[in-house]
Amino acid sequence: MTTLLSPAIDTVGEMTERCDRCGAAAKLEVVLTSGGDLAFCGHHANRHHADITKVASMIRIEDGFEWAGK
Structure with missing residues (x-):
């Protein structure tokens, strides 16, 4: 049996990481x-x-980013 759970979502003030794609x-x-x-x-x-x-x-x-997945 497969159960689908939504991932936990956390909002942070500022990110310092860079996009792994671009x-x-x-x-x-x-x-x-x-x-x-x-x-x-x-x-x-x-x-x-x-x-x-x-x-x-x-x-x-x-914080402030409008994500399509939310």
Whole structure:
């Protein structure tokens, strides 16, 4: 039996990470259920929001960022 749970979402004041896709300032960081983490700029976070929620155990979002997955 498979149970789908939503990842925990935390809002942080400011992120210092860079996007793992393009190097821009990160607006969202994902802690993966399989271990490790990834950071995304606003563009890539919104573009891949459906996939992010599938693989995340925790999502950190910079305060003020409007994420499509929320």
